[in-house]
Amino acid sequence: MSRLFEAHGTLDLFVKDRILRLEGTGPWNLESLDESGEQANPMLEQLVQEPWAVLVILHGECIYVHEAGQRLTEIVRKEKTMNRIASAILVNDCDSPNFAKQHIGAIYQNAGEQFEFFDDVDSAETWLKEQLAAAAKD
Numbered sequence: 001m002s003r004l005f006e007a008h009g010t011l012d013l014f015v016k017d018r019i020l021r022l023e024g025t026g027p028w029n030l031e032s033l034d035e036s037g038e039q040a041n042p043m044l045e046q047l048v049q050e051p052w053a054v055l056v057i058l059h060g061e062c063i064y065v066h067e068a069g070q071r072l073t074e075i076v077r078k079e080k081t082m083n084r085i086a087s088a089i090l091v092n093d094c095d096s097p098n099f100a101k102q103h104i105g106a107i108y109q110n111a112g113e114q115f116e117f118f119d120d121v122d123s124a125e126t127w128l129k130e131q132l133a134a135a136a137k138d
Contacts, residue, residue, distance in 0.1 A: 009060075011036040015043050018052045019128055025060040026094075030067045037075065048082040051135035053128040055088050057121065062094035062104065069107050076111035086131040087115040088124035 009028035013036065014021055020043060022036075064072055076084070087108060091100035101117055108115045114131070118124035
């Protein structure tokens with residue numbers, strides 16, 4: 001696939017305990033989302049049979065360019081039809097954490113995602129495991 005622009009931003013992904021962990025440094029453009037989507041597909045295949053959640057840890061300029069923000073909303077909506085139930089987000093290492101909360105929060109809210117912001121990984125993982133346990137009871 002030919003690209004109009006080089007990918008900006010990084011995203012590293014792995015799965016542990018039904019939680020897809022995304023850690024990245026922004027800003028992110030559409031091309032970087034496409035690259036991370038290719039990386040995520042095999043992991044999603046492991047997860048979609050049961051409820052799963054996402055832990056997002058962001059660094060740097062925590063902003064998605066407009067087109068990437070729209071695409072992320074579409075991705076989250078689609079994944080919600082594949083048993084995605086919640087996202088825990090850490091932005092305290094972003095250049096502007098308050099802006100990041102507004103910007104990222106709007107994307108997740110537009111997608112209809114259940115999400116919370118946290119200051120540390122342990123609290124975020126605890127909350128996600130509580131969401132997964134509640135979903136398992138339903």
